[in-house]
Amino acid sequence: MGKATIRDVSRVTGLSTYTVSRALSGAPGVSADSREQVLAAARQIGYIPNRAAQGLRRGSRDSIAVIVASTANSYYLDLMAGIQQALRHFDWTVIIADVAVDGVYNPRLEDRIVQRLIESRTAGVITTLTLSSENTALLSQWDVPIVFVDSAPPESANFPSVTTDNYNASLMVGDHLAEHGYRDWLFLVYPKRWSTRVDRERGIRDSAATHGAHVEVLESENDEDSAFRTLETYLAQAERIPRVLIAGNNPLLLGALRLLRDRGIRIPADMAVVGYDEFAWASLLDPPLTVLDEDSEAIGRLAGQTLARIINEQAEAAKDGGSQSPVYRVEDRQQVAGRLIVRRSCGCYVDNERPR
Amino acid sequence: MGKATIRDVSRVTGLSTYTVSRALSGAPGVSADSREQVLAAARQIGYIPNRAAQGLRRGSRDSIAVIVASTANSYYLDLMAGIQQALRHFDWTVIIADVAVDGVYNPRLEDRIVQRLIESRTAGVITTLTLSSENTALLSQWDVPIVFVDSAPPESANFPSVTTDNYNASLMVGDHLAEHGYRDWLFLVYPKRWSTRVDRERGIRDSAATHGAHVEVLESENDEDSAFRTLETYLAQAERIPRVLIAGNNPLLLGALRLLRDRGIRIPADMAVVGYDEFAWASLLDPPLTVLDEDSEAIGRLAGQTLARIINEQAEAAKDGGSQSPVYRVEDRQQVAGRLIVRRSCGCYVDNERPR
DNA sequence: ATCAACTACCTAAACGTTTATCATCACATC
């Protein structure tokens, strides 16, 4: 049949819906006998509870949303894995909300999605980008906790955040390049909407300053094709090619590598290359790539744990008749250290990746 | 406040909840004046409808689930992009349900997730793996349409499916290898649970038979590490290394390439390599990889379109008092042609990837 | 025998919507 309700179970067993409900949820106040009966009957008629009704009645919120802009970056896969890991033992459904259409960020879609999340009374949000202030406010108004990952939260409400320590990461990159003696760097980077940009750029600039290197910052849209074209245009008008290319993230790296290959620019002989974000194929490229590894799985795990804790505390407080709004702690602004994986594209001849 | 209900809007405007409801949904039977008032009031007090209540009352189902096993394969990204594209203009929420824990498929999790999908009265399911027959039956019982992508549906109910034409794809691979004169192939492949395995293997075997080549089929679990170890064990006991390695999918390819690099086996001089599934870095590897491209975005698009049509037809039929169960058509078993992208790992010296 | 304290269960009212049914009013028609 396919649509048995709790009342059907009640009818079949001759017990009230109250008893059935308690029996099914494992709550006390039901004899072992009755419980047995209920479970048997439920199985027999194929009863499966209706989540919408449950949610409505208990005012429960049962899903968690991860907001991303264009999942095309494989970095999200690791992030998601971490999040799933942290939330595995809770009973939330994790949903991915992509605010990009055909790979490019779309503010109207962001609005629509946030609206939608509130409509379905989402329990919490993990966002990989700085949401519009309207949307942040809206979510807060509806008491939906937000955790920012690899993106800057608005200063206002000390929102929790988990971020790579991008500034120090950039210093590591810069210092390593300086050790090679390179003094002429090109930093190809995505727009400031992805706020990690700020710290990454600051680190690179500071490091350059320290070592007396010159750094050019070249902004591209956050996708492979834009990176290709931006770099193409830049090289066309540059007097000489920079000694080093630093790619702000994976898609940009990909676009850049394509261009360099087409141009026949040799790595690292003509131009050394360093990327942000480790990825599966990095060690198999020609040459193997030196990258700054973000450990996005750890970031995801941390974000998931933090969000879970906040939601649970919030539920606790609400049960005791306290405030509905989530409580954020100062120590929930967390940074995860990155690490530099040195391979050959920077000019080193070592390959420190161990086989597994 | 953050929890205005339709009754609050009703109170503020002095109109009944009936009128408010109709006004908000844009249904007829409300004067322009009242509608105006309602909208203004709703905005003013920050009313946002409660999806659970709506769903409960109208019995509507508003999300679509994509079931995958371990998203770690980047092929899913393209697939998802295609699905999202097809469903963009409908009002469903697309959720990803991963039935793998830490990257390995978990049958208990599959059960739990299907249960969950029914609890939340999911509108439809796209699955990338052949679900257990219990779960397929369960979903059918609850009238949830299922579309299988790159996986074999059970023969029973002529479920719709969208698949690469794996048999012909494998013939293409085999034929190309034969042209090179290779006669000793190793096919490294994932378990039969991912049912594309069957056609892929059949194609390879048939092609080998046609060309008088010998093919060894080596089964590994569906992840990088297993592939590495399986191949390692195989090579340890093999008399000589095969002339060709065909990797059944991306994670296996990755594991295999790692091993070959560690062993110092040169590609294609010692061993030619061909993979299934195109991916962004394929052309940048050393050597650039010859792969069979699946066009998973097209597959996703097709699957999304098909599912949308079926759900809508189902809703239509239900409205006219007809049957609730989805109607599947024979022509919804669709195949998408693959194409061989020839680069260098197979032994060819051309690189036919055009720069963009 | 009375009362208290359980246990096991029931009845009925919620939760926030949509909608079937009914009511009212204005106007036109005869």
Place this chain on the structure above:
DNA sequence: GATGTGATGATAAACGTTTAGGTAGTTGAT
């Protein structure tokens, strides 16, 4: 003046759960 006809809106009953408040029945102490 009686009647019909649309338009607009109100009332109340659903949808499938959970749960507050209550009622029996049993047991044990007094």
